[in-house]
Structure formats: structure tokens, C-alpha cells
Amino acid sequence: MKVQMKKLSRVSLVLLLLGVCSMQTLYAQDFQFRARGDKNQRLTYVLGQTVEATVSIRLRHRGPAVDYFVTANAGQHAGGDVQNRRAVSTEGNVLRYQVYDGSGNILSTTNGITGSFPQSTGGGWQETTIEIPLQLLPSEFPPAGEYTDTFALELYIGDSATGTPEETEEINVTVTMPEIVDLQVGPPGASYGSFGRTYSISIDPALPGMGDGADLLVLANTGFALEVSSDNGGVLRIGGLEDTLPYRFRFNGSWITIGGTGSFRITGTEPPTGIGGRSYSFFAEIEYYDTLPAAGNYTDVLNFTVVAP
Secondary structure (H helix, E strand, O other): OHHHHHHHHHHHHHHHHHHHHHHHHOOOOEEEEEEOOOOEEEEEOOOOOOOEEEEEEEEEEEOOOEEEEEEEOOOOOOOOOHHHOEEEOOOOOEEEEEEEOOOOOEOOOOOOEEEEEOOOOOOOOEEEEEEEEEEEOOOOOOOOEEEEEEEEEEEEEOOOOOOOOOEEEEEEEEEEEOOOEEEEEEOOOOOOOOOOOOOOOOOOOOOOOOEEEEEEEEEEOOOEEEEEEEOOOOEEEEOOOOOEEEEEEEEOOEEEOOOOOOOEEOOOOEOOOOOOOEEEEEEEEEOOOOOOOOOOOEEOOEEEEEEOO
């Protein structure tokens, strides 16, 4: 009887130890995956500049050692295509933007941010911060308005987006696109961004039929029209004398003669130009005159203005 009791005691003790070991192995992972600060990202388009923002995600963990994988979906309006993330206005206009992994690569469900935590001791929390850049694409130039989208950051256990995300954080993106209208002038064939707001043409000799030209360059994300006015009422004048030279100019293929002061509209309603701008050709030509004018330099200043249609 004594021998049998000892054997039972040994079996009972072994079973108790196995139960304790099983509880340690199944100790759960514990994560906190949240945006630091405001998860509502607001960006404002600036012409000629790269506009960026950064989403900071705080990742906290306690429990056994673990690898993690952070991804981003395509957002609400991209049709599942992460290459084509887009914010949309209430009018249905589209402005593309992109989400990156911190190394210049597009953050997606296959290209994620990887990391790991060692086993925590004493039930304490471990913490890291993940920085996720957002960028407005420089090729974008949609109409003025407010554009919105929402995309999700997802946390997976392991080194790939397998199974169900452990945690998800939605990021709201709002982009303000201001109304932009700009006008430049340069030599024929110039492109927008290459020149400024003043340009001089020279007609030498100032004989009838002789002329010189330039290009007007407009950048606008709204409809517009062009007007012109002349400082000298549409003639060339020489300083200190009353002699004048008549001239006319061809604008975008049509001949125009300015008679008097004030502004004259020289286009109808023009549509938005796109990011590359739009050029309008200009050519000034001396008209025929009956009386030979005095020798000297004759000038006029034409003022072109972009106006609401």
C-alpha cells in the first residue's frame, strides 16, 4: 500500500507541472497601434513645391517576442490600386497623393514596414514609433476645392500580411486646393515657368510690315479670359515729340488693333490649362503710315490681364 501511494503522488505532481507549462506558452500578445496626435491629416497645395505630411504611429507591445508587419490599403477612391491613391472633391474632381514606407517606396499590402519586439519582462510595455510619409504628387493640378480620402494602416503579426490584421488605424486625408491663376511672358516657344512678367520685343527698322513676337503663358486651374490695354492708346510714341507710329498685333492667330484707352477682351472663356500651362502667340507689326515720322525710339506698353470669364 505504501508503494502504491508514492506512485500516485508522483503522477499527480507531474500533471500539475505540465499544466503550469501550458499556461506560460499560451500567454497572449498585447498590442496598441494608434496614431500619435491627430489622425486627420490636412495638406494645402503650394504651386512649385513638394507638399508632404507625416503620420506618426505609436506601436506598443507586451508579451513573447514577435515580428510585425505594417501595411496600408489603397483608400476609398482608388479601386484597390495603391499606385493610384486619390482624394476626391464633392464635385467629383480627383487629386492623387501617395503613402510611402519611409524609404521612398509605396506602402501597400505587399510592401510593408517590418519590425520586431523581444519578449517583454515583468508584463511591461515596449514601444516604438513608425513614421509614414504622405505626399501630394507634383503632377497634380485639379480645380480649386477640398479633396478627401481615408486609408487604413493595418498591423499584422509575422513578416507578411497574412490572415486578419491584429490592429487597424484609419487615417483621414484632406487636401485644400486653392484657386491658382498665373501669367508669364517670354520669347516664342517658351514654356511656363521659364520666364517672368515682363518681356521686351524690338522692331528694327520700324518699317511697315516689320514685326517681332512673344508668347504669353497662362497657368490656371479655373476658367479664365484674357484682356489687354495699351499705355499709349494703341500707338507707338517717341519721348518729347508728338510723332507716333501705328501698329497692330496678332494674338493667337487673330489680328487686333487697339483703339483708345481701357481694357479689351481678346479671348472668350478659356478652360483650365493643366499643370503645363498654355501658350498664346503674340506678334506686333508696324502698320503703313503716310508721313515719315521723326527718327528715334518709339515705344508702347501692352498690359495683359487674366480675368474671370
